[in-house]
Amino acid sequence: MGLGGYASRVAESMQSCKRAKITGLISGTPAKLDEWGAKYGVPEGSRYNYENFDKIKDNPDIDAVYVITPNALHHDQVIRVAKAGKHAICEKPMALNAAEGEEMIAACAAAGVKLLVGYRLHFEAKTLEVVRMRSEGEFGKIKFFQGQCGFRIGDPNQWRLDKALAGGGAMMDIGIYAINGARYMVGEEPIWVTAQETKTDTVKFKEGVDETILFQLGFPSGAVASCLSTYNMNYLDRFFLNGEKGFAELQPSTGYGPIEGRTNKGKLTQPHVTHQTQQMDEMAGIILDGNEPVVPVDGLEGLKDLKVIDAIYRACATGERQELKLV
Amino acid sequence: MGLGGYASRVAESMQSCKRAKITGLISGTPAKLDEWGAKYGVPEGSRYNYENFDKIKDNPDIDAVYVITPNALHHDQVIRVAKAGKHAICEKPMALNAAEGEEMIAACAAAGVKLLVGYRLHFEAKTLEVVRMRSEGEFGKIKFFQGQCGFRIGDPNQWRLDKALAGGGAMMDIGIYAINGARYMVGEEPIWVTAQETKTDTVKFKEGVDETILFQLGFPSGAVASCLSTYNMNYLDRFFLNGEKGFAELQPSTGYGPIEGRTNKGKLTQPHVTHQTQQMDEMAGIILDGNEPVVPVDGLEGLKDLKVIDAIYRACATGERQELKLV
Numbered sequence: 001m002g003l004g005g006y007a008s009r010v011a012e013s014m015q016s017c018k019r020a021k022i023t024g025l026i027s028g029t030p031a032k033l034d035e036w037g038a039k040y041g042v043p044e045g046s047r048y049n050y051e052n053f054d055k056i057k058d059n060p061d062i063d064a065v066y067v068i069t070p071n072a073l074h075h076d077q078v079i080r081v082a083k084a085g086k087h088a089i090c091e092k093p094m095a096l097n098a099a100e101g102e103e104m105i106a107a108c109a110a111a112g113v114k115l116l117v118g119y120r121l122h123f124e125a126k127t128l129e130v131v132r133m134r135s136e137g138e139f140g141k142i143k144f145f146q147g148q149c150g151f152r153i154g155d156p157n158q159w160r161l162d163k164a165l166a167g168g169g170a171m172m173d174i175g176i177y178a179i180n181g182a183r184y185m186v187g188e189e190p191i192w193v194t195a196q197e198t199k200t201d202t203v204k205f206k207e208g209v210d211e212t213i214l215f216q217l218g219f220p221s222g223a224v225a226s227c228l229s230t231y232n233m234n235y236l237d238r239f240f241l242n243g244e245k246g247f248a249e250l251q252p253s254t255g256y257g258p259i260e261g262r263t264n265k266g267k268l269t270q271p272h273v274t275h276q277t278q279q280m281d282e283m284a285g286i287i288l289d290g291n292e293p294v295v296p297v298d299g300l301e302g303l304k305d306l307k308v309i310d311a312i313y314r315a316c317a318t319g320e321r322q323e324l325k326l327v
Numbered sequence: 328m329g330l331g332g333y334a335s336r337v338a339e340s341m342q343s344c345k346r347a348k349i350t351g352l353i354s355g356t357p358a359k360l361d362e363w364g365a366k367y368g369v370p371e372g373s374r375y376n377y378e379n380f381d382k383i384k385d386n387p388d389i390d391a392v393y394v395i396t397p398n399a400l401h402h403d404q405v406i407r408v409a410k411a412g413k414h415a416i417c418e419k420p421m422a423l424n425a426a427e428g429e430e431m432i433a434a435c436a437a438a439g440v441k442l443l444v445g446y447r448l449h450f451e452a453k454t455l456e457v458v459r460m461r462s463e464g465e466f467g468k469i470k471f472f473q474g475q476c477g478f479r480i481g482d483p484n485q486w487r488l489d490k491a492l493a494g495g496g497a498m499m500d501i502g503i504y505a506i507n508g509a510r511y512m513v514g515e516e517p518i519w520v521t522a523q524e525t526k527t528d529t530v531k532f533k534e535g536v537d538e539t540i541l542f543q544l545g546f547p548s549g550a551v552a553s554c555l556s557t558y559n560m561n562y563l564d565r566f567f568l569n570g571e572k573g574f575a576e577l578q579p580s581t582g583y584g585p586i587e588g589r590t591n592k593g594k595l596t597q598p599h600v601t602h603q604t605q606q607m608d609e610m611a612g613i614i615l616d617g618n619e620p621v622v623p624v625d626g627l628e629g630l631k632d633l634k635v636i637d638a639i640y641r642a643c644a645t646g647e648r649q650e651l652k653l654v
Contacts, residue, residue: 143527143539143560148473152571194523196648200470200549212470214543214553222527226541226553233470235574235591244479247562264562321523321646 001026001053001077002069003036006091009256010066011040013276019288020280023061026053057084064089064287066118066280070165071172075100082111087287091118093176094302096167098310101303108299114287117302119180120279122295125270126259127184130241130248131295133263134187139243142223145186146240147178149254150212150230156204161231169210171309175229177254179308182217182225184295185241185248189326190217190225193308195315201232215312328353328380328404329396330363333418336583337395338367340603346615347607350388353380384411391416391614393445393607397492398499402427409438414614418445420503420636421629423494428633432626441614444629446507447606449622452597453586454511457568457575458622460590461514466570469550472513473567474505476581477539477557483531488558496537498636502556504581506635509544509552511622512568512575516653517544517552520635522642528559542639 003011003025014020024046027033033047046061056062064087067077075095081088088108094117095101108115121127133139150170159165166172183189195215205211211232217225228236239253239261246264253259258272285291295301304326311322330338330352341347351373354360360374373388383389391414394404402422408415415435421444422428435442448454460466477497486492493499510516522542532538538559544552555563566580566588573591580586585599612618622628631653638649 141527144555144557146473146475146555194521194646196521196543196545196551198545198549198551200468212551214551216523216541216543218523218525222525224523224525224539224541226555228471228473228553230471233569233571235569242560242562244560319521319648 001067003027003032007068010276013274016277017281019284070159071167072165078104079107082108082113087114089116093172098306101306105299115299116297119297120275123278123282126261126268140245142243144242145182145225147181147227148236148238149174149178150233150236153231163208170231171229178227188219192218193311194321195312197316328394330354330359334395337603340601343604344608346611397486398494399492405431406434409435414441416443420499425633428630442626443624446624447602450605450609453595467572469570471569472509472552474508474554475563475565476501476505477560477563480558490535497556497558505554515546519545520638521648522639524643
């Protein structure tokens with residue numbers, strides 16, 4: 001659902017999938033439905049628009065819908081997918097805020113369908129190796145995580161810079177990687193957050209659209225995280241995890257190209273697989289075969305990030321530390 | 328003054344100096360005075376203890392005194408040096424707080440002597456190359472600085488972990504590098520600071536001795552800094568400066584060994600010179616020849632860092648952002 005730029009990347013990557021397959025299309029643009037339908041062999045009967053896609057409930061070729069639309073649309077669309085009896089994969093951020101996220105989880109539970117969030121890095125080999133090393137104690141007690149996520153965004157007219165469609169700015173799009181990364185790298189749920197916003201371009205980044213936010217997370221063990229979310233800097237994309245006995249550095253840590261990294265034990269050498277190919281096959285396994293991923297990708301996982309985002313925006317607005325209750 | 332571990336490093340380094348020379352010694356330990364006096368050729372008449380060192384005023388062989396004692400002693404000792412008519416070099420942090428720093432500056436001004444602070448990195452070649460590139464606009468408009476400074480401190484009984492002598496914990500010793508680095512790397516004076524403290528070892532790090540503090544600085548241009556100060560993590564010592572057109576990364580950025588770094592234009596290749604050798608010759612040039620360093624090392628420079636430290640401790644105590652007036 002939503003045949004834009006990122007959906008194109010997913011669709012191309014899925015051509016190498018073993019378990020996942022494009023069996024339906026949803027778009028508001030008839031020409032895209034024709035083009036994609038021909039390209040990926042999706043028959044006309046499995047092509048839908050935003051008015052009629054509830055009819056997927058009668059289509060046995062469709063098991064799940066990957067919602068890849070602007071953030072503000074996720075809530076209603078996922079609930080419609082659930083009501084049509086299909087599993088939902090929702091691109092991150094799962095919704096505009098935690099309240100929406102909770103409604104989506106409830107709707108999917110009520111419909112008896114799974115809700116997954118498009119956290120492709122949860123299946124990425126170097127990332128998972130660092131998670132394994134941390135969970136097996138190879139870094140010792142974890143003390144610190146740093147996530148620097150951002151890039152200089154281009155076209156000022158894109159939906160990502162429209163508060164009504166994006167629900168915010170860099171934090172909703174790229175900052176969430178640092179939040180999510182902090183949680184799976186440290187291996188704990190944060191209990192507080194502080195945040196500071198700065199804006200150097202008020203033309204491009206209008207009211208409610210964050211350009212740059214620094215935020216800090218505190219964890220029950222006393223570990224802390226220091227993160228950067230920005231739409232106005234390049235040369236970032238670094239994760240750094242520090243423990244009493246070792247460290248891991250991933251740079252790039254979240255981009256689509258190969259993730260590169262090292263630990264105190266040396267360079268990470270796990271082979272690169274196109275993230276979206278890996279993700280879609282793994283998600284097919286979760287949906288169709290009941291597989292359990294090492295790092296969760298379910299609605300609750302998405303909701304936790306939304307709770308942190310809500311708190312970050314409150315912290316920016318008030319200047320006050322926000323307590324978190326993710327579990 | 329103060330013939331401890333760091334003074335030994337300075338004294339050894341000074342054997343390669345061209346302009347600076349050890350011509351006097353001040354210590355509370357007679358055996359050290361004998362040993363150092365013999366080793367460095369300092370006659371008995373130029374050896375002093377903490378009771379009688381005011382007599383240096385009558386010693387024409389002494390131009391300046393490098394005060395390398397616990398932080399809590401700097402204020403009174405520098406003022407005594409000034410009153411003896413000698414220039415003072417004071418190890419960082421210059422004092423326990425800004426109020427002390429202001430008194431030291433006033434005393435040196437009244438006595439007509441110079442007051443320098445032991446910022447050895449202000450003379451380090453790779454650091455200065457990054458400062459040059461930034462000041463000539465090679466990184467474009469500066470957006471972000473990150474300073475991660477810390478190490479796991481050893482002996483729990485050392486003066487650095489004694490609030491009365493150190494005035495604090497990691498921030499006074501190693502965190503100040505991130506403050507100072509943020510200022511000379513960004514090339515502006517910060518106008519606000521926020522900070523968050525975490526303590527995982529309350530035995531080693533007693534009341535008033537900070538283990539780990541995250542802090543953030545805001546600059547007039549809208550640039551921000553995100554820093555870490557800790558006595559309980561290794562694998563740090565990284566500076567990262569990010570601008571619209573390029574970046575610089577120094578790692579290690581503050582240690583005694585060679586500083587290593589790269590920018591968007593490639594690896595920094597300036598040759599390593601022992602920091603303390605370079606520092607002492609440069610400081611001799613400032614004191615004796617009236618040279619002006621590229622990055623200041625005077626009392627005002629030290630005072631600015633103390634003002635930030637005072638504000639960081641207030642921010643930790645109150646949870647509130649502190650406005651800064653450094654200029």
